[in-house]
Amino acid sequence: MKRLKSFAADCWPIIVLRFSLILSLCVSIGWGEIRLSPSEHYTQEQAQEYCRSFGSSWRQMSIHELFALPSNIPFVEGFSYWSYNRGPSDNTEIGTGSEGDGGIIAMVGYSFFPKERNITLSPPTKKIAAACTDIPEIKPSRNYRLRVEGTEDNSSGLLWHSLDATDKRAKFTFDQAHEKCESLTLHGRAWRVPRLEELYGIVDYEHFRPSVDMRYFGAMMHRYYWSSESLSSAEGYVVGFKLGSVATVNKGETAYLRCVSE
Structure with missing residues (x-):
């Protein structure tokens, strides 16, 4: 060339x-x-x-x-x-x-x-x-531990709720996802839908179907999960855990959900 x-x-x-x-x-x-x-x-x-x-x-x-x-x-x-x-x-x-x-x-x-x-x-x-x-690559930091309440990111302190705590096959619209997380009372904590960077942050390209380390995050569904962020009033961001993609879908469509607590 x-x-x-x-x-x-x-x-x-x-x-x-x-x-x-x-x-x-x-x-x-x-x-x-x-x-x-x-x-x-x-x-x-x-x-x-x-x-x-x-x-x-x-x-x-x-x-x-x-x-x-x-x-x-x-x-x-x-x-x-x-x-x-x-x-x-x-x-x-x-x-x-x-x-x-x-x-x-x-x-x-x-x-x-x-x-x-x-x-x-x-x-x-x-x-x-x-x-x-022109700089050396810095790999994403992955430092997790399993707790009774779920999976904790030791770097950020963010806690992901255990898959066993809710029906992992349940799907929600964008608004329903927010209502579901905010209504959770697991372990006396406040829960919310993860931000896009947080949700994409657990994607691990050393793993596929699902594209997470199942030792810490379990057998997540292979399709889309909601983030809390929007592209527009009609579309929200999702992360796909089959291969680790990021896309936008209509907020009236349904996707899976993993809640977080701080």
């Missing part, structure tokens, strides 16, 4: 339509630098090559890193960006943004759609944009 000579030195400018401003594709975010491709011309493998073309310290970002980026990063309006993460190669069902309704493919790649903060499963041959960084 031919390297663009001016990119590394000057950082190509790009117009972000949402703000009608000229912003730089080369972004310093305190702990390092990221570079975003100015086009959606890359398969997942080509995106990896694109990142390596900047030097030996450059690499593709993980899907956890992309999801955690601050909102002021100048992503291109409407672009999706490859991570290096891939899913199991066992005829996984894939679909738009999610947990499987769009056909059969041997392997899936994980991409991030910043406009709606969706994590999407796509064929690795799909051509989208690349996101690169």
Whole structure:
């Protein structure tokens, strides 16, 4: 692949339509630098090559890193960006943004759609944009312990209610999910629906079906669970625990629920 000579030195400018401003594709975010491709011309493998073309310290970002980026990063309006993460190669069902309704493919790649903060499963041959960084990867911290009340995250102090405490197969609308958690009186604690970052934070890509460590979180259902956050008045965020996706669905639809307490 031919390297663009001016990119590394000057950082190509790009117009972000949402703000009608000229912003730089080369972004310093305190702990390092990221570079975003100015086009959606890359398969997942080509995106990896694109990142390596900047030097030996450059690499593709993980899907956890992309999801955690601050909102002021100048992503291109409407672009999706490859991570290096891939899913199991066992005829996984894939679909738009999610947990499987769009056909059969041997392997899936994980991409991030910043406009709606969706994590999407796509064929690795799909051509989208690349996101690169020059810092060593920091893996998500996972420090849990089992308690009588549920599973505690020792890093944040957040407590997840035990699957055995409620009917794990029960499904709720967005409003019903909030009512259910807030009405729980388990162990004399106050409970709520987890925020999106909290719910996605227990996704572990070393595990699939479900994409959590079952030693601590049990056999969670393989489909969507509600977060407390909304994209709009009509749509709420969900996390899929079949393969670890993030999507938005109509608040009138039903999804599974895992409550938290602080």
